[in-house]
Amino acid sequence: MSKLYMFSTTHCSKCPEVKKALSEKDVEVEYIDAEETPELAMKYLVMSVPTIVDDRENAEDKYWGQEQCLAFVNTL
DSSP states (O other), X not given: OOOEEEEEOTTOSXXXXXXXXXXXXXXXXXXXXXXXXXXXXXXXXXXXXXXXXXXXXXXXXXXXXXXXXHHHHTTO
């Protein structure tokens, strides 16, 4: 199933701003704690947080870091 995923951790200081920006958009997002679900983080090769994986059109585009994630969210 195609989805939009946001990987974060509880101690990430940059993640809350990205989550807030996503919550203001009308898109379905699955929020994933990379430490609690390492198998998904490994599947999508998540090396840092915040990371957004856009798997909605099977393209599996990836945005990492606060700046890239916010720039992507602004395109939604």
